[in-house]
Amino acid sequence: MTVLDARLIALASRKDEPRDGERRLRWNVHVKSSQRKISTQRERERERGEKERRLEYDQNQKEEFSLWVPPTALMPRLMKPLFLVLLVFFVFVSSSEAKKKTKQKSSEDKTLSSGEMSTINGDRCTWQTREGKNNMVLQLKCSTPSEEAGLESRNYECQFTGKPNECPAYGEKPTQYWKQVLGKLKKRPSACEGGKVLKAAMCRSAPSSAHMKLVREKPTSGKDGEKEEKKDDEMMMGDEGMADGVAETESYCVEGWDPLCHFLTKLL
Incomplete structure (x- = not known):
């Protein structure tokens, strides 16, 4: 109140009113x-x-x-952290993919050792061993020196693959294994010609998959190869000429006089 x-x-409430x-x-x-x-x-x-x-x-x-x-006012605030999160995610994914590809490439094509060798005919070869996806690869690139002056050397290459890991002795002495395999190639006139299977002495009793097998042989190149191709072309042209001559003789000759007619046609 x-x-x-x-x-x-x-x-x-006053009562004393006038x-x-x-x-x-x-x-x-x-x-x-x-x-x-x-x-x-x-x-x-x-x-x-x-x-x-x-x-x-x-x-x-x-x-x-x-x-x-x-x-609308929240969009700029939300876009910035969202953009950063997406950027970090894409960077992480791309880096992981790159690492995965690099790791896969290195695991599929990892060079273990390399060197040079010569065959009994003097072919100079370079070799290298690398680890493939499921096997081992022996790559050979060779050149045959030409005996004639002015001619280029003949080049050739081939590839052997196998699974020497299935041989117990290979796990203990891999260097010795490759020495024995290359020793067999050195005894050949041509490194890529001969037997298609290379068996190391230390893995003779191993499964067949443990031995190196020829899987690819590249054709020869150089002037010798071109010379051989030219010879083949000349032989083919000669065969075609002989065929044309026979056809022409058959057109001129009459039945009954074939032997004499053929002889006279050749003289003409």
Whole structure:
């Protein structure tokens, strides 16, 4: 209860009202004035309360709006970390794929050893052993020196594959295994000609898959090869000429005179 309410109650409950008309009039004016002041003060307090409640409501609305962010405003904030995550993911995937390919390539084609050798005919060869996907590969590249002056050497190459790991002795002495295999190639006139299977003495009783087998032989190259091709072409042309002559003889000769007619046609 406010002070004005107490005053209003006190005025209303007073019994010592003036008895004459003038005093009563003044008293009524005073009471009405006090009532107006009290009502005015109440109205101001009510307006002040409404204003405070309105301000509090506006403040709450501002706080809620500041907490809520529209999706369009969130997009730039979300795109940056999302882009970074995707970038890191793609870099990781690409690096892992590159490592995987490099590892696979190195495991499929890993050169173990290499060197040079000569056959009994003087062919110079370079060799190298590498580890394939499921087997071992022996690669040979050779050249035969030409005996005639001015002619290029004849080049050839071949490849042997096998699984020497299936031979127990190979696991103990791999170097000795390759020495024995290359020793057999050195005894050949041509490294890529001869037997198609190379058996090392230390793995003679091993399974057939443990031995090196010829799988690819590249044709020869050089002037000697061209010379042989030219000879073959000349022989083919000669055969064609003989065939043409026989056809021409058959067209001129009559049945019954074939032997003599053929003889005279050749003389002409």
